[in-house]
Amino acid sequence: MGVVSSKLGNLGVVTTTLEQAVNWGRTGAMWPLLFGLACCAIEMMSTQASNYDMSRFGMELNRASPRQSDLIIVAGRVTRKMAPVLRQLYDQMASPKYVIAMGDCASCGGVYNNYAVVQGVDEIIPVDVYVAGCPPRPEQLIHGVLTLHEKVKGERFADWMSK
Amino acid sequence: MAQELTRPTTWEGNVEELRGLVSDRALTGETLLLNMGPHHPSTHGVLRLLLELDGEEIVTCLPDVGFLHTGIEKNIEAKQYEKGVTLTDRIDYLAPMSNNTAFCMAVEKLAGLEVPERAQVIRVICLELTRLNSHLVWLGTHALDLGAMSVFLYAFREREEILDMFEMLSGQRMMGSYMRPGGVWRDLPAEFLPKLEHFLSYFPRRVDDYEALLTNNPLWIDRTQGIGIVEPEDALALGMSGPCLRGSGVNWDIRKAQPYMGYEQYDFDVPLGEHGDVYDRFYIRILEMRQSVRIIEQAIKRLGGAKGSFRSENRKFVPPPRAELGRSMEAVIHHFKLWTEGFSLPDEEVYVAIESPRGELGCYMHGTGGSKPRRVRFKTPSFMHISALGKMSEGYMLADLVAIIGSIDCVLGDSDR
Amino acid sequence: MNVPKALDPAAALKSAMPDALLDTKTFRDELTLIVEPSRIPQILHYLRDTQGLIYNFLSDISTVDYYPETRMDGQRYGLSYHLYSMLYNRRLRVKVYLFEDDVTVPSCTEVFPGANWLEREAYDMMGIVFEGHPDLRRVLMPDDWDGHPHRRDYPLGYEQIMFSFNVEDIAKHKPFAKE
Numbered sequence: 001m002g003v004v005s006s007k008l009g010n011l012g013v014v015t016t017t018l019e020q021a022v023n024w025g026r027t028g029a030m031w032p033l034l035f036g037l038a039c040c041a042i043e044m045m046s047t048q049a050s051n052y053d054m055s056r057f058g059m060e061l062n063r064a065s066p067r068q069s070d071l072i073i074v075a076g077r078v079t080r081k082m083a084p085v086l087r088q089l090y091d092q093m094a095s096p097k098y099v100i101a102m103g104d105c106a107s108c109g110g111v112y113n114n115y116a117v118v119q120g121v122d123e124i125i126p127v128d129v130y131v132a133g134c135p136p137r138p139e140q141l142i143h144g145v146l147t148l149h150e151k152v153k154g155e156r157f158a159d160w161m162s163k
Numbered sequence: 164m165a166q167e168l169t170r171p172t173t174w175e176g177n178v179e180e181l182r183g184l185v186s187d188r189a190l191t192g193e194t195l196l197l198n199m200g201p202h203h204p205s206t207h208g209v210l211r212l213l214l215e216l217d218g219e220e221i222v223t224c225l226p227d228v229g230f231l232h233t234g235i236e237k238n239i240e241a242k243q244y245e246k247g248v249t250l251t252d253r254i255d256y257l258a259p260m261s262n263n264t265a266f267c268m269a270v271e272k273l274a275g276l277e278v279p280e281r282a283q284v285i286r287v288i289c290l291e292l293t294r295l296n297s298h299l300v301w302l303g304t305h306a307l308d309l310g311a312m313s314v315f316l317y318a319f320r321e322r323e324e325i326l327d328m329f330e331m332l333s334g335q336r337m338m339g340s341y342m343r344p345g346g347v348w349r350d351l352p353a354e355f356l357p358k359l360e361h362f363l364s365y366f367p368r369r370v371d372d373y374e375a376l377l378t379n380n381p382l383w384i385d386r387t388q389g390i391g392i393v394e395p396e397d398a399l400a401l402g403m404s405g406p407c408l409r410g411s412g413v414n415w416d417i418r419k420a421q422p423y424m425g426y427e428q429y430d431f432d433v434p435l436g437e438h439g440d441v442y443d444r445f446y447i448r449i450l451e452m453r454q455s456v457r458i459i460e461q462a463i464k465r466l467g468g469a470k471g472s473f474r475s476e477n478r479k480f481v482p483p484p485r486a487e488l489g490r491s492m493e494a495v496i497h498h499f500k501l502w503t504e505g506f507s508l509p510d511e512e513v514y515v516a517i518e519s520p521r522g523e524l525g526c527y528m529h530g531t532g533g534s535k536p537r538r539v540r541f542k543t544p545s546f547m548h549i550s551a552l553g554k555m556s557e558g559y560m561l562a563d564l565v566a567i568i569g570s571i572d573c574v575l576g577d578s579d580r
Numbered sequence: 581m582n583v584p585k586a587l588d589p590a591a592a593l594k595s596a597m598p599d600a601l602l603d604t605k606t607f608r609d610e611l612t613l614i615v616e617p618s619r620i621p622q623i624l625h626y627l628r629d630t631q632g633l634i635y636n637f638l639s640d641i642s643t644v645d646y647y648p649e650t651r652m653d654g655q656r657y658g659l660s661y662h663l664y665s666m667l668y669n670r671r672l673r674v675k676v677y678l679f680e681d682d683v684t685v686p687s688c689t690e691v692f693p694g695a696n697w698l699e700r701e702a703y704d705m706m707g708i709v710f711e712g713h714p715d716l717r718r719v720l721m722p723d724d725w726d727g728h729p730h731r732r733d734y735p736l737g738y739e740q741i742m743f744s745f746n747v748e749d750i751a752k753h754k755p756f757a758k759e
Binding site for chain 3: 237272401403529540549
Binding site: 034041043046062077079081089134 | 200202209233234235249253256257316320322326575
């Protein structure tokens with residue numbers, strides 16, 4: 001909280017820009033949608049568990065309903081049968097919404113270059129951060145989340161209008 | 164193409180299409196057809212269930228799988244045998260070394276390749292650690308679904324220790340591809356055995372902790388006893404295996420019946436249930452965790468006296484170590500042949516079955532006489548168990564369905580491959 | 581409790597249904613019986629219920645596509661039923677060969693209810709039609725999918741690997757979602 005600590009005196013008054021305040025609020029508690037598909041979901045669960053706690057970074061709860069979440073972490077391989085489901089879930093989320101493609105299968109199709117797997121989930125939904133790995137270590141996923149936070153902190157008025 | 168992938172599928176079909184699959188009361192609207200969709204917090208993975216509900220009671224349950232079908236078998240058929248091992252990890256992603264072992268055993272059977280004793284003991288240690296790993300995830304998610312959230316955190320804490328050990332062996336936490344045809348990829352590193360012995364010294368007390376939280380808990384007993392009962396004849400007829408079959412009282416464990424990897428030399432019990440309900444299947448897996456600890460302790464003692472190396476020395480199938488390449492011309496020739504074309508297996512078929520944490524994992528392999536297989540098929544236990552879900556859940560309440568799904572320990576990657 | 585003596589499955593089947601058994605084969609201690617496709621339910625029923633055989637567990641139903649080669653009298657597909665006897669602790673494979681233009685086999689869901697989904701998968705992946713199956717739909721692929729993926733003449737369907745010299749070409753044809 002650099003903004004707060006720099007100005008906290010006896011008055012308790014803080015001056016900042018609107019963008020910084022809003023972005024700070026957005027990154028502080030970004031709740032992901034519970035969307036684990038395959039092996040990466042297990043590593044996502046490990047990241048949520050006590051050893052590498054993702055609640056430190058604001059992701060305290062995974063919401064089951066897409067209308068209540070602002071982040072979707074696509075963890076696992078998306079098959080052609082599952083693709084319309086993913087699109088429907090993404091459409092149901094309220095903006096601003098962010099997407100992390102976790103793992104190789106979500107980023108580019110991964111090990112599976114065949115008829116059944118969508119070669120990269122960015123064929124279906126626009127992705128903000130790609131996290132590589134098969135499956136990515138919890139530290140890699142946390143790095144991806146922090147990269148997303150950096151991206152959100154850099155957003156401006158113009159981006160909000162288009163979202 | 165984006166339109167193709169995102170057009171709605173046939174879920175908005177007519178109820179008439181379901182005639183014969185659901186009872187006639189659904190067609191008149193007397194019972195409710197509810198879609199427990201592929202995206203749901205308590206179906207373990209992407210499982211879609213079409214439920215016909217009479218109030219809260221389930222009349223019919225139709226599972227719909229295939230949302231995770233990755234075509235792994237067809238991908239393996241396009242690769243050489245040694246390269247196919249990495250794809251097998253991802254079939255049942257909670258027990259990756261079991262799938263590796265089934266595939267490697269099928270290759271070894273087809274090739275007539277002997278696995279040395281030390282490799283067998285290392286494989287047993289890894290298989291039992293995988294069983295512990297898988298049962299811990301099952302315990303955590305099953306308890307989480309039924310409301311006991313702290314068990315999830317405890318189980319994953321233990322699991323981190325096991326994943327550290329896997330990382331020491333193969334460099335990767337989960338998908339190590341550590342088992343190769345002929346043995347294992349490399350010998351045990353020096354820091355592995357002290358860590359394993361330290362882990363085994365405190366793990367039984369942790370299992371006592373889980374039991375203290377769940378086994379005699381009246382809430383847990385109310386939610387799991389008498390739910391999802393399967394009679395032994397039905398279980399056999401529906402093709403169930405593993406803890407689901409043993410929960411009904413049928414004593415079949417492939418490690419005892421048709422032992423592989425030297426399992427006949429280890430002394431362990433096979434827990435059996437009586438009633439065939441969710442509680443019995445839960446308790447069997449807790450007891451199996453204790454038996455796995457017992458097996459690993461015996462295996463560690465046998466490791467010192469085991470003959471042979473960590474992988475077979477048959478250079479027609481196993482590439483030589485790099486140090487040998489500078490000394491021997493045959494080693495260079497074998498290395499070249501194995502890494503470019505790969506070894507060839509005869510035009511015959513074999514079927515190998517092992518006891519994975521879920522049940523009977525079978526690998527059917529048909530060679531061509533060349534370096535790529537003609538057909539590799541995995542018979543996975545989750546596929547059979549999910550098909551039995553319809554029969555198991557008839558007559559129970561909707562909230563009990565969550566307990567039943569958790570107790571069959573289905574992994575959708577295992578079911579859909 | 582005295583258990584009846586175990587019989588040799590090939591000899592027992594030959595004496596009970598002489599025209600059903602076409603061939604036997606043993607490889608690496610696995611016995612395979614090659615039988616007539618139209619008699620499959622009767623054969624499995626016999627193997628399950630006869631004293632001395634009691635193959636009461638169906639492990640697996642696997643398919644093989646021999647394209648472009650053929651087997652036996654020119655058949656393209658092989659279908660194997662893997663059976664296990666809990667009482668005598670032994671496995672058996674019952675195999676049939678099917679022609680390319682005649683891929684129908686009677687269903688064995690009456691004998692082994694667990695074969696329901698296994699036969700659906702054999703239909704979905706290889707195109708083998710099971711007569712008398714209560715619900716023969718696709719199980720792994722979407723309902724309106726065209727083709728049977730595990731056949732050898734079905735393409736793997738892979739995307740070209742992106743290198744630096746063709747990355748722009750591939751990116752032009754690849755659909756990217758805009759919003």
